[in-house]
Amino acid sequence: MNLDFSDDQKALQDQVRRFLAARCTSAAVRAVAEGPQLFDRALYAGLAEMGVLGVAIPEAYGGLGLTHLELCLVAEELGRAIAPTPVASSIYLAAEFLLQAGTEAQKQAWLPKLAAGTAVGAFAFAEGQGETTPARIKTVARGGKLTGEKAAVLDGDVADVAIVAARTGEGDGPEAISLFLVDLAAEGVTREAVTTIDPTRSYARIAFKNAPAEPLGGAGEGWHIASQVLDRAAILMAFEQVGGADRALEMARDYALDRMAFGRPIGSFQAIKHMLADMYVSATLARSNCYYAAWALSAGAAELPVAAATARVSATQAFLHCAKNNIQVHGGMGFTWAFDCHLFYRRANALALALGSQSVWEDHLIARMRAGNAAEAA
Amino acid sequence: MDFNDTPQEAAFRAEARAWIAANAPKHLEAELKRASFGSNGIASEDPLKAAKAWQKKKADAGWACLHWPKEYGGGARSAIERVIWGQEEGVYGALSGPFVIGHGMCGPTVMSWASEEHKRRLLPPLASGEEIWCQLFSEPAGGSDLAGLRTRAVKAEDGSGDWIINGQKIWTSGAQHSDWGLLITRTDPNVPKHKGLTMFFLSMKTPGVEVRPIKQANGKSEFNEVYFTDVRIPDSQRLGAVGQGWEVSLTTLMNERLSIGSGMSTGFPELFRLCMEMEIDGRAAVDDRAVRSKLAQFAVRQSGLKYTGMRAITALSKGETPGPENSIGKLVAGATMQELAMFALDLQGQSGVVWDETSPQNGRFQAMLMRSPATRIEGGSDEILRNIIAERVLGLPADVRVDKNVPFKDIPTSGRTKS
Structure with a gap:
C-alpha cells in the first residue's frame, strides 16, 4: 500500500509551484479582480506551454499523456495561487466531457486546442x-x-x-x-x-x-455522463481547495508570528494557536481524503463516486474554514482590500458552489454509501 | 499510489489469514462484535483470561508485537505487515485491550532506555501478554502539566543505592491487573521542574504499592489511583540518568499518541447502521435530509482519519518517522465520538435518555456519550494536542511559562501559593 505521490509527480508539482510563484503573484490576481481582463491570458499561455493543461490528455490529442495524479497536483498548485485562469472549466470539465463521451471527431476538433490553451471550454x-x-x-x-x-x-x-x-x-x-x-x-x-x-x-x-x-x-444519457464528469471534476477541484486551504493557513500562521500585541507575537496566545491548530486539522483531513480520491480517479476504482463526494465535502469544509479564520487571525487588517485574505475567502466560497453546493454533495455522499451498503448486503 | 498488496504483502496476508482462521477463538466472535468503550464485550468467560490466552497463542507462533525484534518477543516484521495483521485480525483485535499501554508505550520506552539484560527479561513476557504493564505518570497535581508531578524518589540512607518512593499517581489504566509499572518521579525539587525528574520501572507487587480503583463519571472503573508509601526500588531499575526522566517520558508520550491516535474508532459505522435501521415518521432516519447532512460531516472525518493513518504508514514504510502531525488522530476521534453520540441520542428522541437493553445497539451510544469526555482528556487533552500541533507542526511560539527556570519547590501550586 502506498498513499503518496511519486517523486516524479512531486517534482512536477514543485515546477508548477515555482512557475506560479513567479507568474501568479498577488498583483497578477488583483489585476484580473480589479481590471477589465476576464482572466490572465499570459499566465494561461504559460501553463499551456509547460504542458500542464494537457497533462492528463492523451498524446494523440495534443496532451502529455500522463495521469490524473499529475493533474491533481497541478490543481493543488492552482488553488494555492488562486490562479485567475479557466483551468477548471476547460480541463476538469470540458476536456473530461470530451474524453468520457466525445466522438473521435469531437475529440480531434477540441482536445488539442484545449490542451494548447488556444480554446477554452x-x-x-x-x-x-x-x-x-x-x-x-x-x-x-x-x-x-x-x-x-x-x-x-x-x-x-x-x-x-x-x-x-x-x-x-x-x-x-x-x-x-x-x-x-x-x-x-x-x-x-x-x-x-x-x-x-x-x-x-x-x-x-x-x-x-x-x-x-x-x-x-x-x-x-446526459444526466448520467454529467454525474460521472462532475465526480471527476470534484476531485480535481478538491485539490484546488486543499491548496487554497493550505495557503490560507500559512498566511495566518505567518501573520501570527509577525504581529505583536500585548508585548508578544499574537501566535503565542492559545486562542490563536488553537484556531490555527484546528485549521491544520481540517486541511489535513481534507488532504488525506483527496489522496484517496486521487487514487480512485487514476485507478478508475469502483470507489470513485464515494471517494469523490468525500473529498469534495471535506475539501470544501477545509477551505471555507481556513479562509474565514485567516481573516479572523489577521483581525481588522484581514478585512482590508489591501490584504489578500479576502481573495481567498472569495475563492473558497465560490469554489464551494461551483460544482453544486455543500449540502448537495453531502447528500450524494450518503446516498452513495447507502447504495454501496445495499450492494454489499445483496 | 497503490492500494494493492505487493506480492510479498499478499503472501504475508495469506499466511496471517490462514493462521488466524485456524487459531482464533471463534467461540468469542459474536461477543467481540459487541466490543465497546472500555470493554471487549466478553461476558461468557473472564475477559482478561480470554485476552491473555489469545495473546499467548499469538506470541508462541510469532504473531505478537510484530514490529519488535525477535529477541524481545516480537516478530521482526515491517510497519506495513503490522497493519495487514491488524486488518486480518479484525474483531479479535479487541482482545488486545489490556496490552495496549504495555505494547504501545511502556515497551518502546524499555526498549530505548533499559539495559540489555532487563530488555531480555522484561520484553518477551510483555509481548506474550503474560505480564501486563501500566504507566504511572499523571498525578493529582500533574496532569496536562505532567512535569509538575510531586511523587518523590529519595536515595535510601543505608548506602544501598536504592530509592525510596513516596507519593500518589492517578488515572492509571489497568493498574489493578498490572505486573509492572513505568514510574516517573521527582528526584530533585531544587532545580526547575523538567530537570529534576527520574524514570524507574517496578513490580506492582513491591511492598508499599497500593492500587485503588476510581469510580468514574460513567460509573465504570478502568482507571486507578496508585499510592506509594516508602516503596524501595533498586537503582538498577532506573531508566536513563538521574534527572533525565523528562526526556525518557517523551519516548513514552510520543508512542502514546501514535498508538492511541492510529485507527481510533469514532463510532461512525455504528451510527450509519442506526440511521439505516431507525424510523422517523415511517421512513428510515437516513431518508431525512438533515440526518444525511450530519452523517456526511461525520463520514468525512472518519475517512480523513483513516487515510491520514494510511499516509503515516506510507511514510513509515519509506523509512520516514511519522511526526507530531499524528496528534490529530485522537483530537479528531475524541471530539467526533462525543458529538456523534449526542446526535445518536437526539435521533432517539425522548427515549434517548434510556440506557438499557432496549436502547438501540444495546446502549452503545449512551455508553459512548458517557465515556467520550475521558477520551478528550486522556493521553493528552484536546488543548495539549492543539498546543503540540501549533508549536511543533506550525512552528508557533511556546506558551509563556511563568514556572520556567524557577526551582520546583518555589512554584506556586493549588495547595501552595507563593508567599
Whole structure:
C-alpha cells in the first residue's frame, strides 16, 4: 500500500509551484479582480506551454499523456495561487466531457486546442436558483437547435465552446436530459457578464435562441455522463481547495508570528494557536481524503463516486474554514482590500458552489454509501 | 499510489489469514462484535483470561508485537505487515485491550532506555501478554502539566543505592491487573521542574504499592489511583540518568499518541447502521435530509482519519518517522465520538435518555456519550494536542511559562501559593 505521490509527480508539482510563484503573484490576481481582463491570458499561455493543461490528455490529442495524479497536483498548485485562469472549466470539465463521451471527431476538433490553451471550454448546467435537478433543466434541444438560459456559467464569457445540458425528453427523470456541444461564437448565443462574489474569475449568463448544437454522448444519457464528469471534476477541484486551504493557513500562521500585541507575537496566545491548530486539522483531513480520491480517479476504482463526494465535502469544509479564520487571525487588517485574505475567502466560497453546493454533495455522499451498503448486503 | 498488496504483502496476508482462521477463538466472535468503550464485550468467560490466552497463542507462533525484534518477543516484521495483521485480525483485535499501554508505550520506552539484560527479561513476557504493564505518570497535581508531578524518589540512607518512593499517581489504566509499572518521579525539587525528574520501572507487587480503583463519571472503573508509601526500588531499575526522566517520558508520550491516535474508532459505522435501521415518521432516519447532512460531516472525518493513518504508514514504510502531525488522530476521534453520540441520542428522541437493553445497539451510544469526555482528556487533552500541533507542526511560539527556570519547590501550586 502506498498513499503518496511519486517523486516524479512531486517534482512536477514543485515546477508548477515555482512557475506560479513567479507568474501568479498577488498583483497578477488583483489585476484580473480589479481590471477589465476576464482572466490572465499570459499566465494561461504559460501553463499551456509547460504542458500542464494537457497533462492528463492523451498524446494523440495534443496532451502529455500522463495521469490524473499529475493533474491533481497541478490543481493543488492552482488553488494555492488562486490562479485567475479557466483551468477548471476547460480541463476538469470540458476536456473530461470530451474524453468520457466525445466522438473521435469531437475529440480531434477540441482536445488539442484545449490542451494548447488556444480554446477554452465551459460546462453550462445550472438554471435558476437551488440544486440542479433534471426537472429544473428547462433549456430545450430540438432538431439540433438549443433554446433556453443558463445561470452564472463559470468562464461562460471567455469560453469558445460549451457543453450544455438540455432537455430532449418529457418528465422530471434523468433520461429526459442530453448533452450538447455548442460553439459559443455561433448565431443564437448571447452572453452577459455577471458580477459575483469572486471577481478573480469570470462568470456569464448564457442565452440560447435556436443556437446550433451537436449531441455529445447518446440521447437521454446526459444526466448520467454529467454525474460521472462532475465526480471527476470534484476531485480535481478538491485539490484546488486543499491548496487554497493550505495557503490560507500559512498566511495566518505567518501573520501570527509577525504581529505583536500585548508585548508578544499574537501566535503565542492559545486562542490563536488553537484556531490555527484546528485549521491544520481540517486541511489535513481534507488532504488525506483527496489522496484517496486521487487514487480512485487514476485507478478508475469502483470507489470513485464515494471517494469523490468525500473529498469534495471535506475539501470544501477545509477551505471555507481556513479562509474565514485567516481573516479572523489577521483581525481588522484581514478585512482590508489591501490584504489578500479576502481573495481567498472569495475563492473558497465560490469554489464551494461551483460544482453544486455543500449540502448537495453531502447528500450524494450518503446516498452513495447507502447504495454501496445495499450492494454489499445483496 | 497503490492500494494493492505487493506480492510479498499478499503472501504475508495469506499466511496471517490462514493462521488466524485456524487459531482464533471463534467461540468469542459474536461477543467481540459487541466490543465497546472500555470493554471487549466478553461476558461468557473472564475477559482478561480470554485476552491473555489469545495473546499467548499469538506470541508462541510469532504473531505478537510484530514490529519488535525477535529477541524481545516480537516478530521482526515491517510497519506495513503490522497493519495487514491488524486488518486480518479484525474483531479479535479487541482482545488486545489490556496490552495496549504495555505494547504501545511502556515497551518502546524499555526498549530505548533499559539495559540489555532487563530488555531480555522484561520484553518477551510483555509481548506474550503474560505480564501486563501500566504507566504511572499523571498525578493529582500533574496532569496536562505532567512535569509538575510531586511523587518523590529519595536515595535510601543505608548506602544501598536504592530509592525510596513516596507519593500518589492517578488515572492509571489497568493498574489493578498490572505486573509492572513505568514510574516517573521527582528526584530533585531544587532545580526547575523538567530537570529534576527520574524514570524507574517496578513490580506492582513491591511492598508499599497500593492500587485503588476510581469510580468514574460513567460509573465504570478502568482507571486507578496508585499510592506509594516508602516503596524501595533498586537503582538498577532506573531508566536513563538521574534527572533525565523528562526526556525518557517523551519516548513514552510520543508512542502514546501514535498508538492511541492510529485507527481510533469514532463510532461512525455504528451510527450509519442506526440511521439505516431507525424510523422517523415511517421512513428510515437516513431518508431525512438533515440526518444525511450530519452523517456526511461525520463520514468525512472518519475517512480523513483513516487515510491520514494510511499516509503515516506510507511514510513509515519509506523509512520516514511519522511526526507530531499524528496528534490529530485522537483530537479528531475524541471530539467526533462525543458529538456523534449526542446526535445518536437526539435521533432517539425522548427515549434517548434510556440506557438499557432496549436502547438501540444495546446502549452503545449512551455508553459512548458517557465515556467520550475521558477520551478528550486522556493521553493528552484536546488543548495539549492543539498546543503540540501549533508549536511543533506550525512552528508557533511556546506558551509563556511563568514556572520556567524557577526551582520546583518555589512554584506556586493549588495547595501552595507563593508567599
